[in-house]
Amino acid sequence: MEQVDHLAHERRTAEFDVEAMKVVWAGSRHALEIADRMGRLVASDPQFRKDNRTILERKELFRNTLRKAAHAWKLINELKLTDLWHQNAILFWCPLIFDHLLQGMFVPAIKGQGTDEQQKKWLTLAYKMQIIGCYAQTELGHGSNVQGLETTATFDPKTDEFIIHSPTLTSSKWWPGGLGKISTHAVVYARLITDGQDYGVHGFIVQLRSLHDHLPLPGITIGDIGAKFGNGAYNTMDNGVLRFDHVHIPREHMLMRLSQVTRDGKYVHSDVPRQLVYGTMVFVRQAIVSDASKALSRAVCIAVRYSAVRRQFSAQDGGPEIQVIDYKTQQSRLFPLLASAYAFRFVGEWLKWLYTDVTQKLQAADFATLPEVHACTAGLKSLTTSATADGIEECRKLCGGHGYLCSSGLPELFAVYVPACTYEGDNVVLLLQVARFLIKTVSQLGSGKKPTGTAAYFCKAEHLMQWKCNVRKAEDWLNPSVILEAFEARAVRLAVNCAQNISKASSVEEGFAELSSDLVEAAVAHCELIVVSRFIAKVHQVKGRGVEKQLRALCNIYALSLIHKRLGDFLTTRCLNPEQAALANDQLRALYSQVRPNAVALVDAYNYSDHYLGSTLGRYDGNVYPKLYEEAWKDPLNDSVVPDGYHEYVRPLLKQQVSFSRL
């Protein structure tokens, strides 16, 4: 294929230093360099080729995934990539293929809930890959409601063992990733019963399969739960079903950091504060937010490049056709997503900081900020994953018909991403938790208890309830403090409205239930404010020619497009009037024009290889059509000119060997 850069003209119009932006996106020069090096390594390794992913049948797909995972491990060892940075970078470039061996949530669960000895024993085995573990919480009948799990772990003082049992069909473990075919061990969540009393759900380490022949141990039934959404996608993963028929495990396999059962069957709490487990939760959620920015930026990169390549309709008869990225409708769908990818990247980075901050506070037994941190991370998980799932599909639609081909990369990206809206907490359930925090915050406003962190703006609730937006002309919307206060005012007012309406109900619980849709909207307002404020804070810190200017534009696009999307909120709470809303729209259009010549360079700054993107439409060089054409012919249906089944089913029809009534 020719080596022409069909997007060179787009790259020439960029008004900023792309290399500097790459550093900003990566987080540091060091991170960029490693990511870049590892990316090249993976892209050039034939073992990691993506051919056929989307058309392989399940068994072959799974086998292929194991092969790639083993190869990656070999590589990491051969190259002596002991540095976590390097390892993560490799894993990053090969999304999905590693989850099996990454031991998903198994390691964090033991870290969070295991005693020091338990950690030493099990984590060593896991790190050395002498065992492979999974996280078995969800059951057929219970996901969101963890306290409703039915699996039992009954202490048998005679044998000093727990008996793990699945008393009902709905108590079958269901969904754990890596469980179905690969894991040898699991952290199993079960109701702890001792001395006839039910102490609720606890974690237990259970060996599932023989380390000798990989067969399930006696009393254990394991299988894969079947095909999931999409081509390739999560079908590379063996989400599993697991049933126990009175399986005995040693008493010490209970995760005992917070509580334990003594030799004689007494249930006792340790003196470790329960709050410590929150650390794991913050860690997991920051990882999910960071994944959201990766997935969204990948989709946006494809859609932006293809929109610059694709031309459709001429302005005048006979003139060159218009690049579809020049249509304002295309811009108004695409650029807010481009801005969101950056927004989520920065809020993810900030969550990493929050994690270390929380860890320190927990170690100092300072638990005061936990409710706020919990609400913030739950809300950001919900907000970023929902927006990313919708955003990927929008990017697919922005590519017209060709986006529907697997070779565009977008169908698999969508299918593999969407469960993030459900796992680690259903997004609506999480937003209701945020809402509870907000209502509590409002109710304590008079009490002298000062909201902190991401809720600190409630301190100026009185001011925000009175606040008047002073935007008079479109450019006034470029002032970050105006934007910030508009978002703060909206969030406070929605929360206060909800609290007032709840107080009219016969009970708080009833009011909360009845108004839960409004509460979800208040929660979203709180979370969107966090993202906007983090983006604004980040803009000031960046370096490099033109970088700040571009990010400021994106930050404004993120905020103003949200104002447009949630206009009902802003207007019903009287934060804005209709004229100010119209001015926000005018400014938004101006910002789109400003970003337009930089769009391709802004996605180049992600530094994604063509291998990573895996997209005929998102190619760096923009040479889309020959590649689409070439990929088509690889479909197995093209193995023969006359398809399988023609002779049996089609020819008899054509040859009138069946008689027909008119259809």
Add this chain to the structure above:
Amino acid sequence: MEQVDHLAHERRTAEFDVEAMKVVWAGSRHALEIADRMGRLVASDPQFRKDNRTILERKELFRNTLRKAAHAWKLINELKLTDLWHQNAILFWCPLIFDHLLQGMFVPAIKGQGTDEQQKKWLTLAYKMQIIGCYAQTELGHGSNVQGLETTATFDPKTDEFIIHSPTLTSSKWWPGGLGKISTHAVVYARLITDGQDYGVHGFIVQLRSLHDHLPLPGITIGDIGAKFGNGAYNTMDNGVLRFDHVHIPREHMLMRLSQVTRDGKYVHSDVPRQLVYGTMVFVRQAIVSDASKALSRAVCIAVRYSAVRRQFSAQDGGPEIQVIDYKTQQSRLFPLLASAYAFRFVGEWLKWLYTDVTQKLQAADFATLPEVHACTAGLKSLTTSATADGIEECRKLCGGHGYLCSSGLPELFAVYVPACTYEGDNVVLLLQVARFLIKTVSQLGSGKKPTGTAAYFCKAEHLMQWKCNVRKAEDWLNPSVILEAFEARAVRLAVNCAQNISKASSVEEGFAELSSDLVEAAVAHCELIVVSRFIAKVHQVKGRGVEKQLRALCNIYALSLIHKRLGDFLTTRCLNPEQAALANDQLRALYSQVRPNAVALVDAYNYSDHYLGSTLGRYDGNVYPKLYEEAWKDPLNDSVVPDGYHEYVRPLLKQQVSFSRL
């Protein structure tokens, strides 16, 4: 499996005659009876079993599809189902498997553009299935912009033939359904060139494959364009690529109803009015709207039933858990979709009427209403397909984790549905056409030219610009004329605003381009008004105990949930004030409570068989969990306990035959 109806309690609470509602949904008692009979026939026929659809590899999937299609044809003939009703009913119950042999748009294209003789010749062959045709318009480089197609059909007076040629890679035909492997013929759109002059794009009937051995004819290259989004889904279809290398076809193969080329190469118009082709367009679009209601109702049926089965969290400790359908958040996501499915069903029914009406008008050479009809059908295609695509995915999310399993039926339903947003006109491109019509309508307001049909409300533009909503309490929102006027006022005001802003631009074209996002919103407002007004009109006509009451509630839910969703529109145009918006929300919640006990019965009224739904979660009897469990074990990955690849790739890791650095 036990034969208990786990949803019996839900069915007992219904406050209306479900059988009567089935008639309303089906359109007539006759239609219901036939659909019911055909549904049973298909469901009980082992040839139509859906096993494995989502896990078959492409070749097997395709072969299976051919088998089912051939079987359906055999059945139709054996049972002598000469009645179109019966035939369509059978096809309905087996979605997708027939499209190949249904000859897609091939037949309508010839009907619309062929002369009487051409119709007689080609349609007879097609109906008898002596040939199989496809519709080859889109190319690799051009979809939306049909006038930009590059394939040429050059008249050669020496041989009295057209020479069909693909001059560039981007001129390759790309996407036509049925082209890749099955079709023997195609209607090919190409630029007609005669006497050195290019007369633009015209349709030609081209034979692609030998009727003897099915091999492509000389000069013709055909293949499948490769895997598409999702499991099963559109991968049952051989969307194809087609290239011509100077292929000769007889002159008479040009579709010549509107124009032709004479023996000596003159291009001449016939006296048939060009407007006649609009009939086909209305026909195709009404079919798409009708498909939207089918697809959305299917997803809603699954989500409603499962939401009534699924229980999560108890109200009090120890009490029975709450059905998730009782959560207001679940209702506020689900019930507007339930209402939309009914709304789209009724607007689809009305479009059928519109089609016969237009056909009559066209025959009477009355073309006055065409622009309005064009805008209306374009807009409704866009509105219903976008809402349905989003709605299916929302239904999937409403099912929590289990909705991600293929056995839920939702992933395939989504993947197979989404291209409806793109084919037959990209939804945004269509809305821009609606907007053009609206702007023109506004510009002619003073001129005495009276808007008709769905645009008739512009006649009272002056009144609507002044209109004040008189809602004072929540129940005022139950008045259909208030709702109607609110939607009319919003639509008129958005259109007028756009027109005014455009008039400030340096040219209409520039203004239109710059404001195209606002214009799209105005177009959506126009289309939503049409759906609301058709729903209101329908409610008065229905019969049966309690039926009207239920539909009135659904109609109000449809309208009020739209008001909430588009609140920015209603508030910026000052159709409503914030208090009235809050009252609409209050009323909406009350309506949810009213519909709640009827929800399961309202989806029962679709009369969908379990076979048709193809969903473990949407089963009529609600016996979800055993079925989920049973389906899981069918995955090929469960063929063996120890998976393929374990010995090569996993065991060496576990056995430390590779050395590890800490990860």
